[in-house]
Amino acid sequence: KNQVEQSPQSLIILEGKNCTLQCNYTVSPFSNLRWYKQDTGRGPVSLTIMTFSENTKSNGRYTATLDADTKQSSLHITASQLSDSASYICVVTLVYNAGNMLTFGGGTRLMVKP
Amino acid sequence: DAGVIQSPRHEVTEMGQEVTLRCKPISGHNSLFWYRQTMMRGLELLIYFNNNVPIDDSGMPEDRFSAKMPNASFSTLKIQPSEPRDSAVYFCASSPGGDVGYEQYFGPGTRLTVT
Numbered sequence: 001k002n003q004v005e006q007s008p009q010s011l012i013i014l015e016g017k018n019c020t021l022q023c024n025y026t027v028s029p030f031s032n033l034r035w036y037k038q039d040t041g042r043g044p045v046s047l048t049i050m051t052f053s054e055n056t057k058s059n060g061r062y063t064a065t066l067d068a069d070t071k072q073s074s075l076h077i078t079a080s081q082l083s084d085s086a087s088y089i090c091v092v093t094l095v096y097n098a099g100n101m102l103t104f105g106g107g108t109r110l111m112v113k114p
Numbered sequence: 115d116a117g118v119i120q121s122p123r124h125e126v127t128e129m130g131q132e133v134t135l136r137c138k139p140i141s142g143h144n145s146l147f148w149y150r151q152t153m154m155r156g157l158e159l160l161i162y163f164n165n166n167v168p169i170d171d172s173g174m175p176e177d178r179f180s181a182k183m184p185n186a187s188f189s190t191l192k193i194q195p196s197e198p199r200d201s202a203v204y205f206c207a208s209s210p211g212g213d214v215g216y217e218q219y220f221g222p223g224t225r226l227t228v229t
Binding site: 031032041042043044045046049089091093100101102104105106107 | 118156158159170205207214217218219220221223
């Protein structure tokens with residue numbers, strides 16, 4: 001079972017609307033949690049990185065939140081634009097004795113329609 | 115900065131053939147990562163190097179896969195022999211940090227199709 005679960009798997013919204021993507025994780029302890037945006041046919045691009053002690057991090061219209069108690073993170077997109085259409089991937093860096101390990105969510109595919 | 119450069123961007127080959135994917139990391143970055151992405155399995159880390167030395171290759175699926183980093187500006191991922199199930203997009207990423215926990219910058223990927 002994947003230790004990082006994202007929801008929804010896909011989402012369609014109208015341009016200008018807000019939306020929130022969810023990432024629930026069971027891995028522990030972790031050093032950071034990242035959200036990536038991946039446009040079709042391109043590599044992922046980092047949106048935010050949060051350490052376990054941070055609650056929120058913003059990058060323009062993107063705001064990520066982290067609740068380490070409930071092991072949940074969300075990515076909120078404000079005033080969506082057509083260019084926000086992409087896949088959004090949550091990645092948790094797990095800390096273990098030999099070093100760090102990445103655990104990837106399956107991604108949420110967002111489509112913004114005019 | 116040109117970012118991470120990968121070549122080729124697309125590769126179509128027949129089962130059994132050898133495939134070599136290439137990557138040039140961002141200058142000054144000392145870590146390099148190879149990933150595979152499929153619809154079924156999502157993004158998977160195959161192997162990563164730090165200062166040209168392979169650190170963790172536990173994600174490499176089988177002996178048919180091998181990766182090298184002969185110098186700080188070049189890496190290859192080789193599949194020999196290739197199989198249809200190897201069809202995927204292969205990404206290379208580089209990082210200024212020493213392990214997977216640091217910010218990574220991805221290349222555009224190589225779309226591999228094995229028929």
